[in-house]
Amino acid sequence: DVKVTQSSRYLVKRTGEKVFLECVQDMDHENMFWYRQDPGLGLRLIYFSYDVKMKEKGDIPEGYSVSREKKERFSLILESASTNQTSMYLCASSGSREGYEQYFGPGTRLTVT
Amino acid sequence: TQLLEQSPQFLSIQEGENLTVYCNSSSVFSSLQWYRQEPGEGPVLLVTVVTGGEVKKLKRLTFQFGDARKDSSLHITAAQTGDTGLYLCAGAKGYALNFGKGTSLLVTP
Numbered sequence: 001d002v003k004v005t006q007s008s009r010y011l012v013k014r015t016g017e018k019v020f021l022e023c024v025q026d027m028d029h030e031n032m033f034w035y036r037q038d039p040g041l042g043l044r045l046i047y048f049s050y051d052v053k054m055k056e057k058g059d060i061p062e063g064y065s066v067s068r069e070k071k072e073r074f075s076l077i078l079e080s081a082s083t084n085q086t087s088m089y090l091c092a093s094s095g096s097r098e099g100y101e102q103y104f105g106p107g108t109r110l111t112v113t
Numbered sequence: 114t115q116l117l118e119q120s121p122q123f124l125s126i127q128e129g130e131n132l133t134v135y136c137n138s139s140s141v142f143s144s145l146q147w148y149r150q151e152p153g154e155g156p157v158l159l160v161t162v163v164t165g166g167e168v169k170k171l172k173r174l175t176f177q178f179g180d181a182r183k184d185s186s187l188h189i190t191a192a193q194t195g196d197t198g199l200y201l202c203a204g205a206k207g208y209a210l211n212f213g214k215g216t217s218l219l220v221t222p
Binding site: 004031033040041042043045048050058090092094100101102103104105106107109 | 146155157158161201203210
């Protein structure tokens with residue numbers, strides 16, 4: 001079975017802190033994704049990566065950056081956390097085919113105070 | 114960009130009832146996927162439909178892809194409390210997926 005793990009299930013940070021969210025997948029998938037999920041807004045794509053060191057902006061990249069130094073690991077970085085970044089963050093991975101099924105991690109519930 | 118509209122947004126039914134959830138778009142997708150998400154967890158893939166008119170069955174769940182590949186439906190027969198969750202449809206656009214906002218289903222005993 002595909003396994004996608006995220007470094008924390010719950011995280012509380014203060015405004016202005018730098019926040020790192022880590023995601024690891026064990027299926028040798030080429031593509032990895034970061035979403036945030038908010039009530040009434042659904043899942044929104046922040047960034048995705050289709051190869052090591054490659055990244056593409058999603059629908060809402062402002063305030064975020066990403067890093068993919070190894071194929072299995074994709075990090076989401078909040079350079080200076082703000083309260084409007086309080087959300088559920090979901091990481092996913094998929095194989096190389098376009099539109100391939102995505103496999104999600106359990107999510108990180110981030111609260112910025 | 115929200116290209117997929119799901120309806121209804123919320124649905125509360127009793128065990129044993131049947132229900133249908135809809136996913137509509139003005140865009141054509143190469144494939145469409147359905148996921149189920151339980152509270153506090155990530156979405157889990159249920160099915161992928163690829164061919165226009167395709168029907169797939171997963172036990173009591175029946176998925177249909179519209180002939181024009183713009184819409185899909187999910188029908189649940191004799192719902193059980195274990196079917197409770199958020200049902201998400203997602204259309205493939207290149208490597209990424211566009212998700213609908215979901216249908217929140219509550220099945221009560």
